[in-house]
Amino acid sequence: MSANDVGRARDAGAASDSIRLETLAAAVAAAARTRRYGSWYVAEHRFRVMRSYAQTVLFTAIGSPLVYLYAMGVGLASLVDGNLGDNAVNGVSYLTFLAPALLASSAIAVASEEFTYPIMLGFKWNPTFFGMNATSIQPGQIINGIVISVAARMLLTCTIYYVFMLVFGAVPGALGVVAVLVALLTGLAFGVLVMAYTITLKDDTGQLAMMQRFVILPMTLFSGTFFPLDLLPPYLQWIGWISPLWHGTELSRVFAYGMTEPIWLSLVHVLYLAALLAIGWVWARRLTVRRLNK
Amino acid sequence: MPEPVIVAQNLVKRYQDFVAVDGISFEVAPGESFGLLGPNGAGKSTTMRMIGAVSTRTSGKLSVLGLDPNGYGPEIRSQLGVVPQENNLDMELRVRENLMVYGRYFGLPHARVARRADELLEFAQLEDKATAKVDDLSGGMKRRLTIARALINDLRMLLLDEPTTGLDPQARHILWDRLFRLKEQGTTLLVTTHYMDEAEQLCDRLVVVDKGRIMAEGSPADLIRRYSSREVLEVRFGSTQNAEVAGRIQGFGERVDVLPDRILVYSDSGENELERMTAAGLRPITSLVRRSSLEDVFLRLTGRNLIE
Numbered sequence: 001m002s003a004n005d006v007g008r009a010r011d012a013g014a015a016s017d018s019i020r021l022e023t024l025a026a027a028v029a030a031a032a033r034t035r036r037y038g039s040w041y042v043a044e045h046r047f048r049v050m051r052s053y054a055q056t057v058l059f060t061a062i063g064s065p066l067v068y069l070y071a072m073g074v075g076l077a078s079l080v081d082g083n084l085g086d087n088a089v090n091g092v093s094y095l096t097f098l099a100p101a102l103l104a105s106s107a108i109a110v111a112s113e114e115f116t117y118p119i120m121l122g123f124k125w126n127p128t129f130f131g132m133n134a135t136s137i138q139p140g141q142i143i144n145g146i147v148i149s150v151a152a153r154m155l156l157t158c159t160i161y162y163v164f165m166l167v168f169g170a171v172p173g174a175l176g177v178v179a180v181l182v183a184l185l186t187g188l189a190f191g192v193l194v195m196a197y198t199i200t201l202k203d204d205t206g207q208l209a210m211m212q213r214f215v216i217l218p219m220t221l222f223s224g225t226f227f228p229l230d231l232l233p234p235y236l237q238w239i240g241w242i243s244p245l246w247h248g249t250e251l252s253r254v255f256a257y258g259m260t261e262p263i264w265l266s267l268v269h270v271l272y273l274a275a276l277l278a279i280g281w282v283w284a285r286r287l288t289v290r291r292l293n294k
Numbered sequence: 295m296p297e298p299v300i301v302a303q304n305l306v307k308r309y310q311d312f313v314a315v316d317g318i319s320f321e322v323a324p325g326e327s328f329g330l331l332g333p334n335g336a337g338k339s340t341t342m343r344m345i346g347a348v349s350t351r352t353s354g355k356l357s358v359l360g361l362d363p364n365g366y367g368p369e370i371r372s373q374l375g376v377v378p379q380e381n382n383l384d385m386e387l388r389v390r391e392n393l394m395v396y397g398r399y400f401g402l403p404h405a406r407v408a409r410r411a412d413e414l415l416e417f418a419q420l421e422d423k424a425t426a427k428v429d430d431l432s433g434g435m436k437r438r439l440t441i442a443r444a445l446i447n448d449l450r451m452l453l454l455d456e457p458t459t460g461l462d463p464q465a466r467h468i469l470w471d472r473l474f475r476l477k478e479q480g481t482t483l484l485v486t487t488h489y490m491d492e493a494e495q496l497c498d499r500l501v502v503v504d505k506g507r508i509m510a511e512g513s514p515a516d517l518i519r520r521y522s523s524r525e526v527l528e529v530r531f532g533s534t535q536n537a538e539v540a541g542r543i544q545g546f547g548e549r550v551d552v553l554p555d556r557i558l559v560y561s562d563s564g565e566n567e568l569e570r571m572t573a574a575g576l577r578p579i580t581s582l583v584r585r586s587s588l589e590d591v592f593l594r595l596t597g598r599n600l601i602e
């Protein structure tokens with residue numbers, strides 16, 4: 001118990017009565033650790049849950065770069081490069097052009113898995129978030145802990161992806177590894193928005209599957225992933241501009257192979273993603289406060 | 295007099311236009327065992343949630359352990375053990391893990407939580423299920439685990455919302471025993487239950503709530519004295535006869551209640567009433583004289599399924 005605890009207790013309107021002050025200070029001390037580290041306790045819980053499907057996590061983290069880089073990067077790339085030459089797109093080989101986009105997409109894939117059904121589960125099907133909320137934990141810390149744990153899985157997935165990109169010789173740039181962090185930012189920026197949306201759902205009557213089909217899949221197709229955005233007709237290009245995946249992909253390319261774009265545009269990518277992350281995070285926390293307060 | 299650990303004054307909870315808790319007031323002293331009784335939908339769980347600092351009151355005053363739940367939620371919750379009406383164990387984790395993660399939420403170190411978890415598994419008689427998936431437990435075992443989980447921290451007050459629903463008699467008695475011991479150590483208990491024998495066993499004092507309002511308050515013995523007679527005569531005439539007979543025994547005892555399947559006559563002497571009935575030429579199929587219980591108080595006060 002510190003002087004600070006007693007101070008907080010005094011704020012609580014404690015009378016000068018020293019016994020009462022003592023019990024209040026004890027209460028403040030009892031909750032102090034959770035007030036500070038609560039988000040990490042939630043993350044700890046989520047890691048234990050992830051351990052129960054660790055095999056899936058590892059299998060997709062290793063399997064998808066292998067499959068995609070091989071099928072797209074080697075198979076499709078030989079077709080494109082064969083037709084357009086070694087500097088097929090953007091002045092680089094098709095594999096080099098494509099790999100950073102696939103990396104960012106892999107972060108989006110983790111996000112669309114971890115920020116949907118597990119969230120629905122915790123609020124509705126197996127309401128563990130209500131259980132957490134009955135302890136010293138606060139609603140916002142539940143969201144923080146989820147974001148921390150998903151970020152860890154995303155970082156692992158993207159790092160493995162990057163290693164395969166190196167193995168396939170898809171990263172000529174010296175700063176290529178920064179693309180991993182860009183992918184992480186992209187996945188989280190998109191993910192917290194998905195999470196916030198999921199929290200607004202009282203029940204899942206197909207909305208999550210619809211989102212997968214009508215938001216995530218089109219986003220992957222129209223975000224300059226497989227071909228540069230400016231090949232699209234102008235009336236479709238806005239999809240890219242609002243898509244976090246496009247911003248993340250473009251920024252990744254800057255680091256992965258030194259794609260040239262104005263510096264202000266790179267800054268816009270970072271700011272846009274950071275803004276989405278902040279908005280989604282705060283929104284999700286607010287919705288959680290409201291939803292847990294029954 | 296020691297300062298109360300719960301002070302509720304005119305406590306109200308409204309969901310849109312619906313008033314779930316409609317201005318209730320009560321106080322609970324430290325170490326006391328306090329019960330909330332009432333029919334389904336009376337507002338017991340809602341009251342529990344407000345006291346548990348997870349549901350914001352609409353109006354009124356509330357102080358829990360000397361603190362206002364608005365603004366000091368974590369401080370209050372750190373000293374509570376909570377058994378919610380609906381289990382919310384993590385089905386994706388194993389039995390012992392459920393206790394571990396929950397203990398961590400109170401900021402307790404790993405080693406301490408591990409030790410507590412083992413003790414509580416023993417208490418809940420789930421030692422040999424420690425590594426089982428929660429999903430594979432029986433309903434009663436899940437309930438026992440939820441109760442064990444509520445005891446993982448150093449609590450000053452335990453909130454039990456229908457704790458023994460689904461427990462077998464043995465498990466129920468083990469729980470009662472444990473609760474008595476906690477009470478001896480000075481833990482305050484707040485209990486809701488639909489088992490009147492449990493309320494009589496556990497509660498020093500209780501309130502009967504109906505439609506969000508307090509109908510009566512007192513110790514179980516108190517309430518029986520105030521709201522019921524010494525004895526009750528229960529007679530059955532068969533469901534088709536009940537209504538007809540009811541007319542003929544008005545004025546018997548202190549009060550007569552006609553239930554769908556039987557008639558209750560409240561009186562100081564059940565035998566006397568039965569003799570009167572026989573004298574009037576009435577032949578019940580079965581008859582039973584018993585002491586008055588909290589159940590009679592409950593039925594009288596909340597008046598559900600009574601044809602008055």
Ligand SMILES: Nc1ncnc2c1ncn2[C@@H]1O[C@H](COP(=O)(O)OP(=O)(O)OP(=O)(O)O)[C@@H](O)[C@H]1O
Binds near residue numbers: 312335379
């Ligand atoms: N989140 C909510 N939104 C709207 N209405 C609610 C909500 N929670 C409870 N209610 C309503 O408030 C009333 C009181 O509910 P509560 O759960 O407190 O009853 P209870 O006394 O615990 O009943 P039971 O014995 O069945 O558990 C009910 O009519 C219920 O429908």
Ligand SMILES: [Mg+2]
Binds near residue numbers: 379455
């Ligand atoms: Mg209830």
